[in-house]
Amino acid sequence: xxxxxxxxxxxxxxxxxxxxxxxxxxxxxxxxxxxxxxxxxxxxxxxxxxxxxxxxxxxxxxxxxxxxxxxxxxxxxxxxxxxxxxxxxxxxxxxxxxxxxxxxxxxxxxxxxxxxxxxxxxxxxxxxxxxxxxxxxxxxxxxxxxxxxxxxxxxxxxxxxxxxxxxxxxxxxxxxxxxxxxxxxxxxxxxxxxxxxxxxxxxxxxxxxxxxxxxxxxxxxxxxxxxxxxxxxxxxxxxxxxxxxxxxxxxxxxxxxxxxxxxxxxxxxxxxxxxxxxxx
Ligand code: C2E
Ligand code: CA
Ligand code: CA
Ligand code: CA
Numbered sequence: 001x002x003x004x005x006x007x008x009x010x011x012x013x014x015x016x017x018x019x020x021x022x023x024x025x026x027x028x029x030x031x032x033x034x035x036x037x038x039x040x041x042x043x044x045x046x047x048x049x050x051x052x053x054x055x056x057x058x059x060x061x062x063x064x065x066x067x068x069x070x071x072x073x074x075x076x077x078x079x080x081x082x083x084x085x086x087x088x089x090x091x092x093x094x095x096x097x098x099x100x101x102x103x104x105x106x107x108x109x110x111x112x113x114x115x116x117x118x119x120x121x122x123x124x125x126x127x128x129x130x131x132x133x134x135x136x137x138x139x140x141x142x143x144x145x146x147x148x149x150x151x152x153x154x155x156x157x158x159x160x161x162x163x164x165x166x167x168x169x170x171x172x173x174x175x176x177x178x179x180x181x182x183x184x185x186x187x188x189x190x191x192x193x194x195x196x197x198x199x200x201x202x203x204x205x206x207x208x209x210x211x212x213x214x215x216x217x218x219x220x221x222x223x224x225x226x227x228x229x230x231x232x233x234x235x236x237x238x239x240x241x242x243x244x245x246x247x248x249x250x251x252x253x254x255x256x257x258x259x260x261x262x263x264x265x266x267x268x269x270x271x272x273x274x275x276x277x278x279x280x
Contacts, residue, residue: 027081029067034087038094041065043102044264047273048116048235048257051249056274058114058148060257061099062264063091083122092123093132100140100147102267107142111274116148116178121155130169144174148199152180153192160191167196178235183219193230200227202253204238210247221251228252 033040045059065073082088096117103115123129137144149170156163156179167177178199179192183206202220209216220236227234236248239258248256262273 023081026070026073026078027085029070030065030078030082030085030087033065033067034090038091040067041091041094042266043095043098044266045102045270046257046264047262047270047277048114048255049261050255051245051253056113056277057255058116059270060116060150060264061095061102061118063095063118079120083120086122088120088122089126092120092126093136096132096136097140100136100142103142103146104140105267106271109271111271113274114146114148114176115142116150118150118180121152121158124151124155124166130173133170133175134173145176148176148178150178150180150201153182156195157191160194164195171196181237183223193226197230197232199233199235201235201237201257204258207236207238207244207248207258208240211241211243217247217251220248220253224252 042064043061044064045061047056048058048060049055050057063075063079065075065078067073079088082091099115099117103113106113119129126132133144133147133149137147151163151167171177176198177196178201179195179197180201181203182192182200183203200223202223206216206220210220224234233255234253235255235257236244236253237257239245239248239256239260241260244258245256245260265273
């Protein structure tokens, strides 16, 4: 009996509370969704704007799960469950392939963008990831240099030496690398200086209080100066107001991403947004 329980997903063995019931429901719904060949999933794309010339230089692909009865479930609710159940690798591969195919379609339509794709912690640890990445770009007919892989600071710090080697090999393949949610554990700054990176994404938490908080401003300034000296791009996340953007611009952050400039949108909508903003 115990052995059976141990083989089961954690959430099943946990005592029932209203929370677990909901999670269980999500769990079953997720398994079913995967058997439906990802039809309940789609990607949205949020534009990234370069402050020096106001051009859209890239997008971040973000996953959406829309269940026919439950409705839209936010990624922070279902991605951890998929991680726990070991289902994230299948979804992660679908995300990579879909984003690469979309990039190809945009290129065919004369829309040239950098495509940022999030890698989950478990996906990052998958030994087959390099092959999956290579196959995704090859099959879609896109170049790795137009793909930017986002990994989080916390994942990178779990095994700094292993991460450095992994990132080196991806860069040798031509991929670009961004460190996501930067600034949460800035004790790791020293290590990060050794990581082979192209972009630092400044966490929304710092952007949120940048107008009111001198210390948050100081942190963003320090990170930006460091990034500049290393030749890295900086993307400020979650920019919602013009005042936030003005501060970030004055500090020297190179790109912004947030509701102020553009929300995450479907591929066709993004194409219209791009053409309206950038002209032909
Ligand atoms: P993240 O990678 O930090 O993504 C940025 C999140 O901030 C997105 O939430 C985006 O919609 C939201 N956001 C963008 N601009 C603003 C703003 O101005 N204000 C506010 N309040 N929020 C803004 P989303 O799409 O709900 O994703 C949440 C998290 O779920 C992501 O955080 C990422 O950790 C994870 N995630 C989303 N899509 C994927 C994916 O395709 N793969 C993986 N592995 N994780 C994903
Ligand atoms: Ca991200
Ligand atoms: Ca982020
Ligand atoms: Ca975040």
